[in-house]
Amino acid sequence: MKLYYAPGSCGLASQIALQEAGQKYELVKVDFKTKTTIEGDYRKVTPKGFIPVLKLDDGDMITEGAVILQWIADKNPASKLLPAFGTRERYTALEWLNFIASDLHKGMGVMFSSFIDPDTKKRFADGNLTSKFEYIDEHLSTNDHVLGAQFSVADAYLYNVLSWSPRVNLDLSIYKSIQQYMARMEQRLSIRAALEAERQAAATQ
Numbered sequence: 001m002k003l004y005y006a007p008g009s010c011g012l013a014s015q016i017a018l019q020e021a022g023q024k025y026e027l028v029k030v031d032f033k034t035k036t037t038i039e040g041d042y043r044k045v046t047p048k049g050f051i052p053v054l055k056l057d058d059g060d061m062i063t064e065g066a067v068i069l070q071w072i073a074d075k076n077p078a079s080k081l082l083p084a085f086g087t088r089e090r091y092t093a094l095e096w097l098n099f100i101a102s103d104l105h106k107g108m109g110v111m112f113s114s115f116i117d118p119d120t121k122k123r124f125a126d127g128n129l130t131s132k133f134e135y136i137d138e139h140l141s142t143n144d145h146v147l148g149a150q151f152s153v154a155d156a157y158l159y160n161v162l163s164w165s166p167r168v169n170l171d172l173s174i175y176k177s178i179q180q181y182m183a184r185m186e187q188r189l190s191i192r193a194a195l196e197a198e199r200q201a202a203a204t205q
């Protein structure tokens with residue numbers, strides 16, 4: 001299995017999930033500027049040009065980070081990375097995955113954009129992102145993980161996206177529960193292993 005990724009981007013969540021599931025995978029680095037990899041034209045892998053893409057051993061490709069996370073969880077039920085199909089808890093997990101993907105991830109994406117000037121980014125952070133951080137902080141004040149007691153792929157994704165804040169000059173230090181959550185996540189072996197695998201792959205490709 002291959003995971004197309006770029007260092008420091010949203011492919012980390014998929015890697016964390018693969019590590020949690022004990023799945024072996026190979027990392028293939030994508031150059032965003034040229035849309036190439038060591039294999040050649042990345043647009044042949046996905047015309048969308050985005051990472052992550054999970055290429056299965058039979059050649060099938062899965063795109064969209066939140067969907068890749070569900071695929072990994074469902075193929076590895078013993079790892080308990082999502083609640084069972086059909087349960088109310090499953091839909092709570094999907095609500096979180098959707099919120100992280102469409103509101104938080106894409107909101108943080110604005111902060112990385114080269115099309116938006118620093119003042120507009122600041123106003124966007126104050127007017128849009130702050131309420132999301134407050135919501136997450138409040139939730140984490142009574143929950144060790146996104147879904148409560150159990151780690152899930154929603155944590156892989158939430159950790160991934162929140163970890164970008166220093167790179168876009170967002171100071172989250174006032175959110176004590178987020179700070180404690182991030183520190184807890186950084187103790188997890190899967191997260192350490194994913195970060196290390198990414199560091200090693202980035203150095204060699």
Ligand SMILES: N[C@@H](CCC(=O)N[C@@H](CS)C(=O)NCC(=O)O)C(=O)O
Binds near residue numbers: 033052064101109
């Ligand atoms: N809809 C996609 C979006 C993924 C996405 O935003 N990927 C970014 C990196 S975090 C990307 O590939 N950017 C490519 C570029 O900026 O050229 C998903 O949810 O997986």
